[in-house]
Amino acid sequence: MALPPLRRAVLVAAAAVLAGLVIAPPAAVAAPRPPHVQGTRTVPVYDYSNAIRESVWVTTRLDNDGDGVPDKVAVDLVRPREAAAGRVPVIMDASPYYQCCGRGNESELKEYAADGTVTKFPLFYDNYFVPRGYAFAAVDFNGTSRSTGCGDVGGREEIEGVKAVIDWLNGRGRAAYADGTPARATWTTGKVGMIGKSWDGSVANGVAATGVEGLETIVPISAISSWYDYYRDNGALYTTDGGPHWLSGYVNGRPEEVCQPVRDAILTDSDNATGSFNAFWAERNFVPDARKVKASVFVVHGINDGNVEPKHFAQWWDALAKNRVPRKIWLSQEGHVDPFDFRRSEWVETLHRWFDYWLQDLPNGIMREPMSTIERAPDVWVNEPTWPARGTFTLPVSLGAGDGTAGTLNLTPTRPGTAVSVVDDPTLRERTLVANPNTPIAGRQVFLSAPLPRDLRISGTTTISLRVRVDKPNTELSARLVDYGTATRVNYQGSGEGIRTLTTESCYGASSPTDDACYRDTAKDVVMSDAAVMTRGWVDAAHRDSLSHPTPLQPGRWYTVNFDLMAHDVVLPAGRVLGLVLTVSDTQYTVPTSTGATVQVDLGRSRLGLPVSLAPGATALAETAVAPTVSAVNVTVPSTKMDRDLNRIPIG
Known part of the structure; x- marks a missing residue:
């Protein structure tokens, strides 16, 4: 029997209301923030002394030492032990210097316990950032320290070896502990920020130029962008004896006879006799591949750097700008000096905000600030919207x-x-x-x-x-x-390249019985x-x-x-x-x-x-x-x- 029109209308309206009540999704509930996030910054809440310290060996696709076994890259890690930290991003410094030469103004080395557990990391990155909800990874280049393979100085082995670590952190690679047990990076978000000075920063440029997924940002400090331009200028040789073949041997951690064939090939292929650019140098030129860069880039360089000269940051910066890569730049008056040693407090604060923005997704406004910061005179800094100067x-x-x-x-x-x-x-x-x-x-x-x-x-x-x-x-x-x-x-051009090392210390981050966060203060050296x-x-x-x-x-x-x-x-x-x-x-x-x-x-x-x-x-x-x-x-x-x-x- 047909319903009267009025009653049918009431029932249709009621059904519509009921349907709305049934299908409307519940109000979204924001995921609880981990304890290390307060507002728009991370804060130190995790126990650095009790942090997890471990070493893994990441398998690469290469075998340049010719032993029939894929080369492996050693990675020493430290990360919060507390479960409340959840999955954490990784700050990485990949270097050839952790055992041969040391890092930073005080030439710190990695140190290990008798059982092989890493007990000390150079520099302040681990002390400062691990309590704030980050992991820190200190990666040994192929052929150095505890890694296998042989160093090829900016070449495929070096770049692909470090890239393999990022792949592993994102579930795309294999790694194992010292006893052969498989190691899985289930504790990380997969977001990686690479940082490093000189050669360390150079490999960050090279890895970013591969476009690897998971590398969210790099902070190259006084870094090489083209190895040809490190050893030559327009065909003019800077050195004949101290070329990349010599440098490979200088940082070598393998038995001499294992990697000598690689060094011999480097000497031949680099062509010192003519000073010309060839395929060897093209492989080590990261500038053309700036178009592949997916990471943001925070460049730091001394405009008076006589080691890694200013042309390196300039050509890299111009290529990044052409490809609209998000970026920031600091230019100092010093030579080959880390900003930790010429503008310490401001540097740590800026770096903290940079990593919080790119690795923790915290909207702290750093990308709305001036892109360029330049030291005009000793300790006189100015902010500008871009570099080179607008209208140049x-x-x-x-x-x-x-x-x-x-x-x-x-x-x-x-x-x-x-x-x-x-x-x-x-x-x-x-x-x-x-x-x-x-x-x-x-x-x-x-x-x-x-x-x-x-x-x-x-x-x-x-x-x-x-x-x-x-x-x-x-x-x-x-x-x-x-x-x-x-x-x-x-x-x-003085002995400290613009700084003097003092007898006092200042501390940045937490310490453990084997790894303190305190470093010698410095002052500007002027003339x-x-x-x-x-x-x-x-x-x-x-x-x-x-x-x-x-x-x-x-x-x-x-x-x-x-x-x-x-x-x-x-x-x-x-x-x-x-x-x-x-x-x-x-x-x-x-x-x-x-x-x-x-x-x-x-x-x-x-x-x-x-x-x-x-x-x-x-x-x-x-x-x-x-x-x-x-x-x-x-x-x-x-x-x-x-x-x-x-x-x-x-x-x-």
Whole structure:
């Protein structure tokens, strides 16, 4: 029997209400936060002394020691024991130095108990972050310490070995304890942040360039981005004896005979005889693979680093920017120094917030803050929205003949055909060639600006184009950009590369009976000087057109040679004088393949490309016909330990 319309309508409405009550999902209940998260930061709540400490060996897909067994990477781990911590992310420092050389300003090594249990980790990362709900992993490169395989210095073995650890942490790989029992990383979220200075940071760059899943962020400090550029500059050799074959042996933890064939192959393949770029170096160049990077990147570098030079961070940074990688950068006035030793409290706080954001998903706002932080003068830091400075462009600066003692830098092109000669003097040292620029010195040519009428910001990579005629089939060309003017400067070429180690200590994190969190304090090392070299660059003229295929010069013929100087960032105050110093071979920093040439430079067809910003002072190089008189009696110069003819060791 049909229902009356009114009753049918009431029943339909009631059914709709009832259906809504039945199918509506319950209100979402937020998952309880672990004890180490308070608000938007992690806090130290877990017992560091009682933390789980263990070692595992991760199996790789490689066998470069040729023993028929896959190479294994040793990983020493420390993590909270408390169940309330839940699954935790991992901070990782992969290094070749944990047993041979040590880490940090105090050269700390890993230490082990009699049963092989790791009892001490170098640096503060474990002490500080484990109580805050992180695990810390100290990874030994292949061929070092307790890992098998052989070190190949930036190559496939090194990168794939560390990548295998990240795969294992994300359930994609195999590992075992010392007794062979399988080890599974069920205690981690799989999120990994790599950090490290020098070689440690270099492998972080390389692993990020594989695009491995699970690597959420990297913090490369004074890190290499292309190993060719660590050992050579535009075909100019930095060393012949201390190349990657030597470095592989320096950190080797295997019996000598096991890895000697690998080192022999490295020596052959790196091609010291020509200084050319080839497949060996292409494998160790991470810059082209910046397009694969999925991790965020926090770059830290000294703009006066004479070991891992500023070109490494600059070319890596530019590639990351081109690929829109989330990033942040700190640039200091020091040399090859960890920020823990030049800006300790601010560094620990910033790093803490960085890892909390990327590894713990805490919305602390760090990515809304200025991208760039730069040390303008000793302990004077400024924040800026980007790097290089916004609005930077290349200002072409002409080279002029001047008054016969020093040439000029100005904006008016010199008349074509005006030439100067430089006769190579391989004995010249930087102290001599930079000092007293108005005094003629055989073997150099100096070009000076007028005193700057207002501040000048240089930000980025300076380029130079020289039109030259040479009386030999090959020669090296060297250039330095100099700041002439009295100032208190960071003594980056002193024994501490800009810092002094004090007798007092400060502590960051928790300690255990075998691993304390206290480190020697440091202070800025400064010097009053009348001039300082800002940036340098070299080129082997036979490599002028190609790094891979050198071609000799025909004596008497004119050639255009273009090359870059190291990246830099500086604000030169009004009244300073900008100088360009040209020399031929540089035996202090490089190992020239040819010396003794006479080089003519056509000033009218030579240029300096200066990266300046649109800030006041962008065109502050006043035109002048005669260079100003500059007396330099106290010049910041390199100490003997900075000479490039010594072995190159990227130790932090």
